[in-house]
Amino acid sequence: MEKKLAVGAIVATVAxxxxSFVVIRxxxxxxxxxxxxxxxxxxxxITLSVMLLWLRRGRARLPGxxxxxxxxxxxxxxxxxxxLAFNWAGHFLDAGTxxxxxxLAPLMIALGGGFFFGEGFPRQLFAGMAVSLLGIGLITFAGTTGRLSLAGLLIALAAAVLYAVGMLIQKLTLRHTDPxxxxWIACAAGVVALLPFIPQTIAEVGDASAGSIVGAVYMGIGPTALAFMFWGYAMMQFPAGRVAASTLSVPAIVVVMAWIFLAEVPPALAIxxxxxxxxxxxxVQWRTPRRRGRGSHAEPTPDRAPAPA
Structure with a gap:
């Protein structure tokens, strides 16, 4: 039952x-x-604080x-x-790109999972890295043609690195507390880190449309509070690299959403x-099922759950 709930949490988080890519853009x-x-x-x-007060009846259980x-x-x-990097990239690139x-973060997470969590280094790791580097080369070339911003490409790649590092630290955090x-701790720390932007925020909110304010609030409630809590639950059930593999479906969903709501599609070479x-x-994420013996049916490895479709 817990595994099914974890898969449902992953699906909701991915959606x-x-x-969020479309809202940012x-x-x-x-x-x-x-x-x-x-x-x-x-x-x-604010959303997470209300949830803590409601679910814990006002009693916070902080870790050490x-x-x-x-x-x-x-x-x-x-x-x-x-x-910050994610928002900044939205000023230069379309949502799909x-x-x-x-x-690319799942590939980096697979490396980190092998180094820090003993999740192993599959033989196809370096083959996958080579293929992904070829893809990055094509996207970068699309940038040199003037169809994409090279600054935007570098910012988005930096965001991928931060994504991977953040997820690996989250995995460590979950050894000490619940999702x-x-x-809540992470979100509060993020708010503190961004407090220097208060004056600029006050100035820009006065001129911003209601839609942009609603979009920012939605991203705080959905893609931040609920999604990260769901993601943390899934991380407690599956290995980090396997959970990260589920985000493979995100770009396809984003391209469709961006086409419907923003009427934008990445350049063909970038796609x-x-x-x-x-x-x-x-x-990198592919796992070959083990076989128990001759003529037996293939089964997933016991400590690895298949990534959701």
């Missing part, structure tokens, strides 16, 4: 994260990266010092710095490069 011109990130995290921490430090580091890296580049508490990148990530 909410995909929508839609309102990137109205709110700067800092104010947008601060509004998002404020909405997230190590858990608090890890949770704060997770929040600063992923909720604050990653959010950002999604394809950010979703809801870990997400080809993005598909190649995702093939490389898929190669």
């Amino acid at each position: 909410m994260w995909a929508s 839609a309102f990137a011109e109205e709110l700067s990266p800092g104010p947008l990130g601060l509004l998002r995290l404020l909405a997230g921490v 010092r190590r858990g608090l430090l890890l949770g704060a580091a997770f929040g600063v890296v992923w909720f604050a710095v990653y959010t 950002i999604a394809m580049l950010v979703n 809801l508490t870990a997400t 080809i490069g993005g598909v190649i990148c995702l093939v490389g990530v898929a190669i």
Whole structure:
């Protein structure tokens, strides 16, 4: 039952994260990266605080010092710095291209999972890396043609690195506390890290449209508070690399959403490069089922759950 709930949590998270790419792109011109990130995290921490008060009846169960430090580091890296890079990329690139580049993170997470969590180094790891690098090369070449911004490509790649580091720190944090508490600590730390943007936020909110404010609040409630809590639950059930593999579906969802709501599609060469990148990530994440004996049916390895479709 827990595994089924974890798969459902992953599906809901992937859908909410995909929508965030479109929201960022839609309102990137109205709110700067800092104010947008601060509004998002404020909405997230308020939502998480209400959930903690309701579910825990006002009794917070904070982890020890190590858990608090890890949770704060997770929040600063992923909720604050990653959010800034993610928002900034929306000023230069279309939603689909950002999604394809950010979703190189599962490959990086697979490496980190092998180094730090003993999740192993599959033989296809380096083959997948080579394929993904070819994809990055095509996307970069699309940037040199003037169809994409090279600055935007570098910012999106930096966001992918921050994504991977943040998820690995989250995995460590979850050894000391539950997903809801870990997400609340991280979100609060992210808000503190973005407090220097308060004056700019006050200035920009006065001129921003209602849609941009609603979009920022939605990103705080959905893609931040709920999605990260769901993601943390899934991380407790499956290995980090396998959970990260589920984000392979995000770029495709984003491209469809961006086409419907924003009428934008990445350049053809960038789409080809993005598909190649995702093939490389898929190669890394592929697991060959073990067989118990001759003529037996293939079964998944006991400590690895198949990634959701």
